[in-house]
Amino acid sequence: MRLYIGLVHYPVYNKNRQIIASCITNLDLHDISRVAKTYGVKRFHVITPVEDQQEIARRIIRHWKNGYGAIYNRDRKDAIELIEITSEIDESIDMINKEEGKQPLIIATDASPVKEQRLSYSEARKMLENGIPAFLIFGTAWGLSKSLINRADFLLDPVYGPTNYNHLSVRCAVAIILDRLAGKF
């Protein structure tokens, strides 16, 4: 599997659908890197142009990679090591391109039930099984900006259970989506 994931902190929406840069959430880095490690994701990109925020992320990573955290909990170290910090999505795409020798397919995620053509989970799973490099991007706050969704190659189906409620945290959404794409059960 040549799967990469990105957690986007800019450009995303706030509650009033204005474009903002959201803050790094400590638990996002932990939960999502552990999910990434479980499902064989190659790199987990944490994307923010705000330098102070990048520094916060770097400090968390240092603690678990080289500091006391690395001794205290080896499993966390193994997961946290998957994290790559970048300033914008193009920087991530360039890195993936270099690593894979090929432009990755960009697959956006969005909880809202927009009407455009969406990629189903079985189609996405098949692409990954066929070894196509893919970059799956998730928005923090109230979700990825329209501009990012428009430049993606595909927009993945939203996550639904048997209800109409679909307000998951990004941590839980990443977990469910990666299980649908690469879970074994």
Added chain:
Amino acid sequence: MRLYIGLVHYPVYNKNRQIIASCITNLDLHDISRVAKTYGVKRFHVITPVEDQQEIARRIIRHWKNGYGAIYNRDRKDAIELIEITSEIDESIDMINKEEGKQPLIIATDASPVKEQRLSYSEARKMLENGIPAFLIFGTAWGLSKSLINRADFLLDPVYGPTNYNHLSVRCAVAIILDRLAGKF
């Protein structure tokens, strides 16, 4: 579906496999109640015998149910309303018994690949589709005590992706497991 979930804070293990009472984690209540709402879970039991910890949980719930949070974010209110705080698992079982007029099946979860007979996701899904009341319990910290696992009717399969790594946060584990039991895709 007559599904209930429980997040157990005692008796659970710490890193050194001693029995402890773990602390309430704010984000567990938010993330897991939103997952529960998404998948049509009837009640989400937060189980701790520690009264201070129960009070912390009650304050979080009050804020989102009746305080400023209820105005700020209606979707969170709808999810948080599913939470029930109890002192121990027997109190939860009694409540479910009263609500369903029947003892629920107790299904324990555990990440470790123990050898005992496990319940598969498709078997569990079938039980739920057949309307059997079930109480799915999750451990915080390093997992449910052996005593709780032994008194459960079933032990569910652990969550795996294509790797051997299975150190998920309880938030992400609940999300993946409920999607496997009640997701639509």
